[in-house]
Amino acid sequence: MNTADLELFTRIADCGSITASAEQLGLSPATASAALKRLEKQLDSQLFIRSTRQLRLTSEGEHFLMFCRQALIALEEGKASLHAIKGKISGELRLSMPSDLGRNIVVPWIDEMMSRHPELSIKLHISDNLSDFYLDRVDVALRYGAPQDSSMIAFQIASIDRIIIASPKYTSAFGAPQHPEDLRQHNCLVFRLGNRAYDRWDMVRGGEQFRIPVSGDRESDDAEIVRRWARAGRGIAFKSELDVKRELDSGKLIRLLPEYQSKPVGLWLICPSRKQVTPAVLQLRDFLRNKVSEELTHLDGPLSQS
Secondary structure, three states: OOHHHHHHHHHHHHHOOHHHHHHHHOOOHHHHHHHHHHHHHHHOOOOEEEOOOOEEEOHHHHHHHHHHHHHHHHHHHHHHHHHHHHOOOOEEEEEEEOHHHHHHHHHHHHHHHHHHOOOEEEEEEEOOOOOOOOOOOOOEEEEEOOOOOOOOEEEEEEEEOEEEEEOHHHHHHHOOOOOHHHHHHOOEOEEEEOOEEEOEEEEEEOOEEEEEEOOOOOEEOOHHHHHHHHHOOOOEEEEEHHHHHHHHHHOOOEEEOOOOEOOOEEEEEEEOOHHHOOHHHHHHHHHHHHHHHHHOOOOOOOOOOO
């Protein structure tokens, strides 16, 4: 039985579309349809009920899907174990990460890791929207914030401060806030994730806590755009220090209200289950921990990891 046909079957079951599944796998719809018919003929069972508007699993398809997923996972684990025995990192790793951190910091690191492991291939998904591990075909995700689903396997890469930043151009034109309450009078750049706008900025100083509602004339669901606006002098932003450290070092951005701290945010590497924790994922975890530590060498004390 062709494993590519099994992979196609699980993909169709996940997204409910032969055409979309074919596109994801680089096939024509006709080729994908023929492969599905070939699999059904081999099994002597109809796997999907097809209509002009709907494609859904039959009872036989639902039953076979469970075993099909287990078989594909077992094959991947077998290949990974062979690579581990040989002491090499290879295979395909489907990785998701946030836009700003990914494009400006992590992508060059990934290039370096791949140069060390030439048999490794990476499919990169960059978006601030949280990936669906199954629909987006993601093996592992790099994300700020601990996962809410306790069934997932998560490795903390670092604990990173969030800071208030702006460009010298902005502070020259509009001044710099001296107290968190002053942020109410400034043009603040708001990041939105899904239906949530991050327009309440939390800070603390000497045990006194502040939660300041902010607003401005710009809002985006892309964290990189928020950083670009800040660098161009369009307003004040609240960002992970890792995302903006290089621009802080170069003077393109400056930290505001440095005597006020925010609750650090964890940077996590997340797998949907232990089955995805391959030698490549463990190598990526250790590599990222080292790289983030090097990037933030100015932080006091060791970075938090687990």
